[in-house]
Amino acid sequence: MTKLFEAPLYPYKRCADQGAGKPVRHPVIVIGAGPVGLAMAIDLAQADIPVVVLDDNEKVSTGSRAICFSKRTLEILDRLGCGDEMVRKGVVWNAGRVFFGDRQVYDFNLLPEEGHKRPAFINLQQYYCELYLVERIRALQVAGKPVELRGGNKVVGLERRDDHTALTVRTMEGDYDLEADWLIACDGAGSPARRMLGLEFQGRVFEDNFLIADVIMKADFPTERWFWFDPPFNRDQSALLHKQPDGVWRIDLQLGWHIDKEEEKKPENVIPRLKQMLGEGVDFDLEWVSVYSFQCCRMEKFRHGRVIFAGDSAHQVSPFGARGANSGFQDVDNLGWKLKLILSGKAPETLIESYDFERERAADENILQSTRSTDFITPKSEISRIFRDAVLDLSEHHAFARPMVNSGRLSVPATYDGSPLNGPDASGLPARTRPGSPPVDAPINGTWLLDAMGHDFMLLGLGIEVPPLTELLGLPVKGITLSGEEIGPDLRTRYLGEAGEAVYLIRPDQHVAARWRKLDWTEITGALSVALGREGEI
Amino acid sequence: MADIVTTANLQEPDAFYADLVAAHDGLSKDESDAYNARLILLMANQIGDHVILKKLLQEAQRTSRKA
Incomplete structure (x- = not known):
């Protein structure tokens, strides 16, 4: 069976721009067809703003990667026309267990607040999310909306000019040039666009490696989130087990910074660990395994003139709390309407400055939360470990200690307090x-x-x-x-x-x-x- | 605004002090550290009030010998 992420979904096709003789100018070019770039394109195309997405790849993401989509993301996807597909396919879960060392300390049921259309979050492989977004783009194209998705188009050169950016794009048929009034770089944590423009990721807070594996269980296994602190099969680190659709379970093993990635990825090293984790007698197939490195940091400025960074290219945090892709969707949500109003002449170009204020604040909030989670999961000092262990030991006996157990605080959308766009408030309202x-x-x-x-x-x-x-x-x-x-x-x-x-x-x-x-x-x-x-x- | 109590407030100061020290009898340094941490967390939950807890944290810092 060909896996979804092995089939070219938007294969390279020659386009008219390639033989145009001189660089064709576009109002908006998006670099990167990940969840953030695709969502950006949909938001603009829905409003009849012409947009071109360039990606060096032709396929959706390999392996599950981002797997937890928050309520706010689902609400944004509703606005973009593909929330139903996500929720229909995704796994909703509320129950979980927390382990410390070799024992379970407690279990929980999240009991989400009622009166919302969308659940607090769903688990879904990133490749499904991208598939639904690509399908939505196809539907918009059928409806005559001005959106193009160009696979096999690798941006190899960027030059900022006064009111536009010049791009050099490499394809299997050679290079061609383009110009963009607005360039949105959604090209991920390693952002080649950021590098080509000589911009840096600032204020590195911490870095870590995770072994992530998708396994298919051969027998029933509960739909629960299991989180281990300092387990026997991964001493001094953490481990996470999560249910995804199609009988696929996602495993995240924290590895620390000084490791041999190639060695860790070998099945002969991975499988015995997973057996310890899942218990002897649990039969599984290893579908996909990878080592993922991250740094917790952000760009000093998310916008440089008419070049705008959104998603992981602008900010990166640890996976605890699902604040990566979810904050990327909020970047898009924030940016879309501002660009639409500016491009249609309804708002001054200065409106875009509020993107910096609002989303840089949001990134700082995500970095703060992510740092707190990481400090709890991997204590940085002897006394910090003593308190962490005390919280976990108490959590086995007392409910009061459980809110302090921090295995990641789920992404909630930022409130833009103090934003220059905020108008008056009235007293006595919630x-x-x-x-x-x-x-x-x-x-x-x-x-x-x-x-x-x-x-x-x-x-x-x-x-x-x-x-x-x-x-x-x-x-x-x-x-x-x-x-x-x-x-x-x-x-x-x-x-x-x-x-x-x-x-x-x-x-x-x-x-x-x-x-x-x-x-x-x-x-x-x-x-x-x-x-x-x-x-x-x- | 709520304020921390720094006047004598313990009902049985001598007995509490003796109980506190006795609780560590026979514990290794590691076990004592863990015991103290659990005790601080239990007491913090008993107090609950975030402003009071912040003031107590600051007061313990202020009264350090090195301060």
């Missing part, structure tokens, strides 16, 4: 939905709040009537009014609290821009102007 907050879903009228939002600025009137569609500052602004019994308990708790009514201005990425206790068009127009980066223009 902190969870303050300006800058990511949207919080809730059931409304038999559907979901987030499904009702769309891709434009929106007014949400709770107990206050707002027009279903209006035009402000040359932009369409949709309105949703809910009142009386339409405001269920989840919506009330999340958006009103003790207040009787409120109006929310929601950004195209669904983050809260501003909110009030009454309807005031001057205020709303002012907040919209701020959210467009036009402050001071009116």
Whole structure:
């Protein structure tokens, strides 16, 4: 059987640009057809912004790689038109066990908060995620949307000019040149684009290696997350077992920094360890094994003029907490609407500066969380190990110690507190939905709040009537009014609290821009102007 | 704002001190360190209040001999 990730999904094809005689200029070129690059292309193409994706490869990612997709990612993928495929295929799990040394210290059930369309997270191999994104691009192409995916197109030269970037692209038929008004580098942690432009990854916090393996179990095995601290088969390190679709289990063995990667990858070294981990008598096939190195660091600036870095090319953290691909999707979510408005002349180019502020903050938050997890998993000092072990020992007996057990804090979307795009807040409304907050879903009228939002600025009137569609500052602004019994308990708790009514201005990425206790068009127009980066223009 | 108690507050200071030392009887250095860590974590959970805990951490630092 040919595995999904072995078949060329977007094979090289000659394109018109290659024989054009002079470099063809494109509004947006995306480098990298990983989850982040593909999502970026979909977001722009959906809004009729022409976009070309270049990738030196022709296939989806090899092996499972990113496997945990958070609720916010699924909500973003809903907006991009492929959330259902992800959730249908993905594994939802809530139960897990924590082991310390050679014993289980406790088990848990996450009991996720109710009243959300999407689960807190799903497990799914990265190659499925990429497959669904490529299929979505194909569907957009059929619908006449301006998006091209060029496999076997390796960017080998980049030169920044005043208002564009010049690219040299290598194919099996030779090199050709392109120009991009905007260049989005989604080419991963090793980002050749970053290197070609002479930019550095700054502030390295720590680095580590992981052996990651996909195994197929030959008998039933529980759908649980198992995490080991300092297990006998991987002393002083950690190990993780996770369920994926198709009967594939993912194993992550932390290896530390000074190791021989080739030696660790050999099946004769991997299989005995896995046997110790899964227990004798558990039959399995090894589908794929790799050693993955990471550094915890970020670029000092994610944007250099009209060259923008998104996803792992801009920031990288440890795999604990699933903050890699998930934060990449949030980068795209943040960038998409800003580029659309700038390219269509509806917002000044300075709007893009808020990407730096908002996503650099988010990266710092992810690095902080990732550093805390790593410090717990691999204590850096004698006293740190003493406390870590004490927490784990206590966790066997007492619930109070369990929230301190840190095997990774699952990615939650960043709240853009202090963002230059934030408008006024009103007192007495819940902190969870303050300006800058990511949207919080809730059931409304038999559907979901987030499904009702769309891709434009929106007014949400709770107990206050707002027009279903209006035009402000040359932009369409949709309105949703809910009142009386339409405001269920989840919506009330999340958006009103003790207040009787409120109006929310929601950004195209669904983050809260501003909110009030009454309807005031001057205020709303002012907040919209701020959210467009036009402050001071009116 | 909540403040930490630095005046005498223990009901039985001598007995508590004796119990604290006696709890370490027969323990190796490693076992004593682990015991102390568990005790600190139990006491911290009893206190709960994040501001108070921060102040206690600072106060223990401030009263170091080297300070």
